[in-house]
Structures are given as C-alpha cells and as structure tokens.
Amino acid sequence: MSDARAAAFAERLAGLGVVIEPREMDESTHTAKQAADAIGCSVAAIVKSLVLVADGEPLLVLASGPNRVDLDRVGQHVGAPVAMADADTVKRATGSSIGGVPPLGHPAPLRTIMDESLLDQPVVWAAAASARSVFGIEPHRLAELTAAEVARVS
Template identity: 40%
Template sequence: MENVRRALTEAGLPDTVLLVPDSVATAATAAAVLGCEVGAIANSLIFECGGAPLLIMASGAAKVDTKKLARENGLSKINRAGPDFVLEHAGQPVGGVAPLGHPQQLRCLLDTELRQYPVLWAGAGSHQAMLSLSYDQLLRITGAKETAVR
C-alpha cells in the first residue's frame, strides 16, 4: 500500500487511498462499502500473455472477454494468472491489485466503459484499501491502451 501511495504522489496525484475495516477484494463488496455503482470499480486484473503480465483495468460490471481482447489488440492468448504470478509481477495480492505501484510498469488495457463514471475506485495494494481517481488520471498513470473488454 505504501508503494501505491508513493506512486500516486510521484504521478502528481493526491493520495486518495482509503482504508476500510472490511475486505474489499471483489467489485461487489467494494461498491457496497464505498456506496457506488459496481461499474465504477476499476478492477485491476493481471493476466498472463505470452509469458508476460498484462494488466486489464475493467469495470466491475464487466466480464472480460480475453479472446476478443487478444484478437482486437494483436495479442497472443490471454490467460488468467495465478496468485503467485500476480504477486511476482504486481507486488500485490489478488483482490488488492492497484493500477500502479508495481515493481515495473505493466502493459495495460483500459476498459472504455469506465469513462462514464466521474469517480473511479481501484484497489490500493491490499484487501482493505481503495483509491479514487478519474478515468483520464487512470489512463495517464497506467499508459494504457483504451479498449472495450467485452
């Protein structure tokens, strides 16, 4: 979580990390705790693509279509990554992955459906931390390619 806080401020953004008493490891639980729509949760999902990590920032209301994403973005097969792979490449646990604060910059795709929400919420490096930011801020800090994920 401290890496996430540091990365936010280094990116010129305010430290918006919010700690909550209960786990917010799923979009549904995060939305319930934060009082927002599930779609406003920007899930940070790590996939394996050609042996490398791929971060997909998807709306909590979306089910990611990996075949479509691979085809439309010229990628090899995209596979769900296991917890050890996620921890190795993100430095954060599944269910708490943030869009930034990783050991290295990750290739990223950003769900265009998130653009409709003025405030987005994303994991902040633990199961009890979230951060808030705008779509444009998320796009800038991740260097993502915008795409539909479903």
C-alpha cells in the same frame, strides 16, 4: 491509516508525483460488489485490476466492476492468446496479492488495457494495494498514468 500496504502504496505514488488519498474500509473490498457497497458507489465505478499473461508476459486489464473480461477479445487486441495469471505471477508482477492489485505503481511498468466503459464514470475506485483499501481517481487521469490502451474488454 493503519493499512501499511495502502500507506506504502500512497507513498510510492507520491514519489512519482501522484497524490492519492486511500480510504481504509472496515469491510473487505476484495470483490467489486464488496467495494461498491463499502464506498457507496455503483459497481460500474469499481476498477478490477486483473493480471493476464500474453506471450509469457504479464498484461494488466482494468475492467469495470460488472464487466466480465472476454479473454478472446483481449487476445485479439494484443495479437496473442491470453490466460489468467496465477497468484505467484500476479504477486511478482504487481507486488500485490489477488484482490488488492492496484492499477499502477507496480515494480515495473505493465502493458495495460483499460475497459472503455470506465471512462463513463466521473470517478473510479481501485484497490490501494490491499483488499481493504481503495482510492478514487478520475478515469481519464488513470488512463494517462497507466499509459493504458482503452478498449472494449467484455
């Protein structure tokens, strides 16, 4: 694998006992549509890892590709107003840049909310710490590994 960020990510997860096989794409997987086209799956099987801020703390929302996150709904769920994090906050909280944020393996654990509709998919695809690499995982396993609160986010 020539994508050093994805290789380092896979190594980091292996150290936690989680084995993944990142797939490096020729095309960008920066958007859910681009990722779905590159993988050959539905957009609903794409995990968008979005970093929000609630009470000054980063909050990770794992949303299904076609779903637009409703900030008010997420705020009601967490009991505080939420806003999109800026690029610096995203990088600091996750170690990755916007468009390549993985759902797990961050420098410190993040409170995570997972879109309930992701559980309808047999396999979901998420960024492997870069905009060109993804990995597949069973959604219930992803929820378990991230200690996600499963909720409606759109």
